Amino acid sequence: MTHETPESVTLDVRELAPRERHPLIFQRFAELVPGECMRLINDHDPKPLYYQLMAEYPGQAGWEYVESGPEVWQVRITKLGG
Numbered sequence: 001m002t003h004e005t006p007e008s009v010t011l012d013v014r015e016l017a018p019r020e021r022h023p024l025i026f027q028r029f030a031e032l033v034p035g036e037c038m039r040l041i042n043d044h045d046p047k048p049l050y051y052q053l054m055a056e057y058p059g060q061a062g063w064e065y066v067e068s069g070p071e072v073w074q075v076r077i078t079k080l081g082g
Contacts, residue, residue, distance in 0.1 A: 007076065009038035014072075022049060029053070029061070034081035039066065042073045053077070 009028050013021045021042075028038055040046060045068070053061050062078035 005060060007039040008032060008036040011038055012039065012041040014041060014043045025049060026053075026056070029057070029077060029079065032079040035077050037062075037076050037078045040073075040075045040077055042075075043071070045073055046075060050075075056062065 009032070011025060011028055013024065016024065025040060032038060040049075050063055053063070060080050061063070062076075063081055064076040064078070066076055067074040
């Protein structure tokens with residue numbers, strides 16, 4: 001499934017220290033308005049982020065893999081309405 005809405009933000013966290021990644025991602029997600037997307041680029045599968053995002057924003061985030069490794073992972077994260 002693909003979305004026609006372009007990403008509002010592209011966030012490449014590969015050069016950031018691991019401890020800095022999640023706070024920045026959550027900050028950017030909070031800045032999105034419902035319907036906006038951001039593209040996350042990471043150097044590993046961000047599955048732990050998925051679980052954290054779903055726990056902290058239940059029903060408010062969409063998650064779609066755009067690229068699944070082995071060296072680069074890209075995920076489209078959508079802020080859902082509601």
